[in-house]
Amino acid sequence: MALAMLVKAMIDGAMTCRELAEHTGLHYLTVLHYTKAMHKAGAAHIAAWDHDSVGRCSIRVYRLGAGKDAKKPTRTRAQVCADRRARKRDAELLNLVDA
Numbered sequence: 001m002a003l004a005m006l007v008k009a010m011i012d013g014a015m016t017c018r019e020l021a022e023h024t025g026l027h028y029l030t031v032l033h034y035t036k037a038m039h040k041a042g043a044a045h046i047a048a049w050d051h052d053s054v055g056r057c058s059i060r061v062y063r064l065g066a067g068k069d070a071k072k073p074t075r076t077r078a079q080v081c082a083d084r085r086a087r088k089r090d091a092e093l094l095n096l097v098d099a
Contacts, residue, residue, distance in 0.1 A: 002026055006034050010064040014047040017060070035062050046070050 005024040009015065017035055021028040038044040039062070047063035048070050057073050 002030070003034060006031065007064065010044065010062065014061045014063040016050055017062070020062075035060075038062075038064075042066055049073060 002024070006020060006026065009020055009023045015023070017031045018028060020026070020035070021031045024031070026034075035044060039046070043066075044062045044064050045067040046060045046069040047067070048061040049057040049072050050059035050061050052058050061070075
């Protein structure tokens with residue numbers, strides 16, 4: 001019954017594991033196991049990547065059916081360093097304002 005509820009929810013469209021867990025009432029880890037097994041068997045594919053709370057693309061968005069997995073977006077070292085420098089510059093500005 002649980003697997004049927006999960007498949008029914010995935011028919012509606014692409015969803016993350018967290019959304020599937022909320023929609024079906026299943027535990028998040030159970031949904032992770034089911035989606036991993038469905039992906040391995042070729043019954044589902046990764047349709048997109050979603051951003052987590054930190055801003056990284058690490059949340060898989062699954063879609064039912066065979067298909068090619070979406071490529072995980074990567075950032076170049078230059079982009080990573082530029083973001084780090086910007087965060088450091090912002091922190092220094094905040095320290096100047098607080099002082």
